[in-house]
Amino acid sequence: MTHPVDVHVGKRVRHRRWLIGMTQQQLAEQVGIKFQQIQKYETGANRVSASRLWDIADALDVPVSFFFEGLQGDEKPEDSKTTLPADLMADKEALDLVRSYYAIPENQRRRLFELARVLSDVA
Secondary structure, rough: OOOOHHHHHHEEEHHHHHOOOOOOOHHHHHHHHOHHHHHHHHHOOOOOOOHHHHHHHHHHHHHHHHHHHHOOOOOOOOOOOOOOOHHHOOOHHHHHHHHHHHHHHHHHHHHHHHHHHHHHHHH
């Protein structure tokens, strides 16, 4: 039986991998394991050891703590103006939007950000 923390960590691995456009095979090669093992980690079928999680964090360029963000007890007070889905990173469209956003040159990205901020204040 899978443990909820293992499932959460696996989802965070998958979401970060998707966000940076990395395949399971590429991640597996960087970590030195088979891609099937990455699949098992991402579904929570296999528990990720501390040293393996360290390697995965390094390959995905995030701190180890990234994989535990959003666990129960780690929630921040809700902003009354914002209504976000419980698991925003599970939304493929949101991930595609973020990936596209970071593909825009920095000066244009900043202007787009300011436009989005102004539009959201109007709504």
